[in-house]
Amino acid sequence: MSDAMDSDASRGAKRKADVLDDAAIPRRIKPLDQDVVNKIAAGEIIVAPVHALKELIENAVDAGATSLEVLVKDGGLKLLQITDNGSGIDKEDLPILCERFTTSKLQKFEDLQTIATYGFRGEALASISHIAHLMVTTKTHESNCAWRAYYDGGKLVPAKPGQSPDPKPVAGRQGTQITVEDLFYNVPTRRRAFRSPSDEYNKIIDMVGRYAIHCSNVAFSCKKHGESSTSIAVQASASCHDRIRQIYGGSIASELTEFSTSDDRWAFKAKGLATNANYSTKKTIILLFINHRCVESSNIRKAIEQTYSAFLPKGGHPFVYLSLEIDPRRVDVNVHPTKREVNFLNEDEIIQAICENIRLKLAAVDASRTYVTQTLLPGGTWSGPAPDPQQSGAAASSKSSSSSARRTAGRANENSLVRTDTNLRKITSMLPSAATAASSGGQSSDPPADAEVIEYETVDRDLTACHLISIRELRAAVREDMHQELTEIFANHTFVGVVDERRRLAAIQGGLKLYLVDYGRVCFEYFYQLGLTDFGNFGIIRFSPPLDLRGLLALAAQQEKDTAAGAGIGSEDEDFDVPEIVNLVAEQLIERREMLLEYFSLEISPTGELLSIPLLVKGYNPAIVKLPRFLLRLGPHVNWTEEKPCFESLLKELAAFYVPEQLPATPGNEDNAAIAAAAQKEEVEIDDEIKARRSHVRRVVEHVLFPAFKSRLVATKSLMRDGILEVANLKGLYRVFERC
Incomplete structure (x- = not known):
């Protein structure tokens, strides 16, 4: 018992000096074995079966495939196979196919600034080959037969012991078939971390569905090994709406509205489909593709949810498919091992432009929103036929009275009635x-x-x-x-x-x-x-007979002088000569009468008669008592020397007159x-x-x-x-x- 207590007491305690003296010689720094390095790198890129699938789908689309078939067993841990009809792989390239950093899409580091393909680093197949058994069967258009090769640790290996590791000719169709078996077989801790094959399969279905919606003119299918029915089957000719309907259901597809925006300043184009205010779910669904890569962005998600918060009820969330194309020179695609996230310039401005466009689309179709509300509001009178009980949500028989037919399933809270x-x-x-x-x-x-x-x-x-x-x-x-x-x-x-x-x-x-x-x-x-x-298209309020411009100016000038005197100001500025001010302002207005008539519909005759003033709003005439002061202020309060200040100050005086x-x-x-x-x-x-x-x-x-x-x-x-x-x-x- 005492030994056990001593053992427990020593746990976590600092080692004493004599213990340190007896310690071994300090450990030297040594390079890791290359196999360990490769497995560590593979674990960063292929975190789960769905990440391996994502890399394989992107490679297939890069190869020009128009049909992809995915076969899965035990959530992809036992078997993950993808078959495409793309361009295929040359036999001469098969020996280095699964070596690290082998790619046909990148030659030098500067090429990352203009990269426009899905893959570019040459790590996907290499990583998979280090943690699974990999088989590749491929045929190009020029080849007479297909070639099959097996890989382990990035190198060609024989199909069976004692055989040659070289690729073998086999019968096959145009394209490439990649088979991944026993994923993470040599990383037992990673393999045990997965909860259940069904969860992994659901993630695979989600990923296939995302690319099926985004990749137009490409057919997708996905099913479990040993089952005849497919979980996803999308034809190449299906439209984006039809793909969403097949994968996410008709309730979403019937409430979609299309949006698009672009801005040359930020070098981007955005388009997509989003649900309107009639649809909401408990969880936000965002299919985000930046330069055709399926990625995630917490900033874009938050901004879209905030935009929808003004249209959806509390707790409601939208479905949004967004395809964002940005100049590759403004995007850093190499910031995440799985390429799940990217960084791009002017992120805030681009997100704001996209959300503003979505908001305008939502506001435009907001008139079609449907509600389940009380048929008869407090204080109102019923003047129409009873609504359909199925539409109001109330259970009523054909013999129900009109009052019972007007009931709704749920009663609105009083603190939400408007x-x-x-x-x-x-x-x-x-x-x-x-x-x-x-x-x-x-x-x-x-x-x-x-x-x-x-x-x-x-x-x-x-x-x-x-x-x-x-x-x-x-x-x-x-x-x-x-x-x-x-x-x-x-x-x-x-x-x-x-x-x-x-x-x-x-x-x-x-x-x-x-x-x-x-x-x-x-x-x-x-x-x-x-x-x-x-501006330049105002209506006209015409005076018949015309008004005396100088008389109106004299009336306003005298009123200004009397007001200043009554207030006890008494400064030299207020002690002005009324006839002098009237003549000065009248000459200014008469001199510029052509400009006033052309732009503002303010017509003054050469002799100083006021013929018309601008009409801004039909159904409202400004107070004529304010006209003298308005004309007087056009003299000292308008900058007549510069164009922009002139128009701005004159329009503000006109606005003040109309208030x-x-x-x-x-x-x-x-x-x-x-x-x-x-x-x-x-x-x-x-x-x-x-x-x-x-x-x-x-x-x-x-x-x-x-x-x-x-x-x-x-x-x-x-x-x-x-x-x-x-x-x-x-x-x-x-x-x-x-x-x-």
Whole structure:
């Protein structure tokens, strides 16, 4: 017992000095035996039977095969055979076929920069021959017969003891048949590591299926040894859709959408097939081929899953087949022993371009998404026939009542219900500023009957194509500043209502969130972008009779001077001569009237009459009270000396002119309680013109501008910072209520 305790106590203890003194002479460094080196190298390249198969498939496709047959026994550990109809191997090359680093695809190291074939290092067959019994039967087109050779340890060996190791002539068909038997027979620890032959066979099936989908015009078949039926059988004429249907099933194939993108800057082309929002599974399936090699990329997987997260339900995952072709000079294919991973330049930019293209495709077909939902929403009325019980998932007989037929199998969670009908009661009916809405029960209606009647005349005028570099650069600057998430919010939002005309605030719903939007700031961005996209093709608002340009400028200049004096500024800059400023600005505008008319539809006569201003949006006229100040600002606030700053500043002034004006607050809705009390005491009545203008702004904001934002607004990063505020999250509110 004590001996055992002493033995246990000594485990892991440091050796004492006297023990070290008695140690043997320090071991010398010696080179490993070549057989050990080869087995170590083979273990790095051929990790499992599926890796051996991958190398053999790639060699067969490189040889121009149009048909591949795979035969497997015990998951590939007992037998792995692949037969192709490719070009075959010359008899003279058979002696060195399985020697390390023998290849017909690489001559010097620099050739790696332009390598375009699957194999190139000449290690696959050599590695297999060191850890398995290898037999090769091959026939070229010029040969009269096939030749069979056996290999062990990279060298030719006889089929039976006492025979010659030279290749033997045999009957055979065009192509090559490679038979691998007893894989890892001399590496017992590796062989015992495999859990079961069925798991290895499933991996082989998966690999064959991946290459069957990618290699068009190549037939594939795979089956177990001794069985008549095949696990995979794909004809050479089958399309990519048909191959996916045969291998992964019709549920995936019926929901596929095609995508493709390319960019010369990053020297890449990408194409593939991806499932739309109607399909989701518990595990992401990505078939990734870079320069036709089946590889893996965690970065691409994460980016694709993140792209789909906005379209699929929680826990749902997509199926994606992606073929990515990159300039070989920008790809490092020699970073992994099994070539499972590759490195390439501009990875982030390429991944972003691919995911953006997939996102656009998903958004384009998102209208076809199908749901299992409640047939009758709370607060709604049923006005149609009862749905098919099979479609709703409810079990109902032919004699069931209409109420039971409208049931669904699962009840939606209340914290996931969102607005689906804009005619339902809105949140603004509960706010003080929405007095008119409250009086009508909070129901939204069509545009009011007293809406402004605007007459339009259509003229035959060809659209002018803009070739100005300055406008193209301004458009590109908007695209580069785009905030993707906010753009999607505006593209799919539901308008809730105008909250405050004085602060120009409106509420919108995006998904399960409620946002407060500064619609003045958003309108400015929208009208500026509209000016860029419609540059040179604006509509016209014509004045009849024409307006006096100098009179309008004098009105604005005097108002600016009075405002400065009332504010007590009193500086020399504000103490200007009104007639001098009016003449200066009027001469500038009259001098440039041809350019203003051609590009901006702003027509001024030589005598100083304002004939027309640009029309940006049909159904909305800007406040005419802002016209004098708009014209005045065209003088000092527009850079008339340079083209690009001139167009940019002028379009921004035009956008500011078109932004809905800030209207006075209604009594009872002022922030200042003293003002509200004074208004009530003096019984201040709102001017009829202000009432009409408020009604007009409400109608335009809800029925013209916000619907236009859905299709044409590119939300910028600056708009995300100071134009929108999240005020409520439905799920977050439910968490609060659950704690109360």
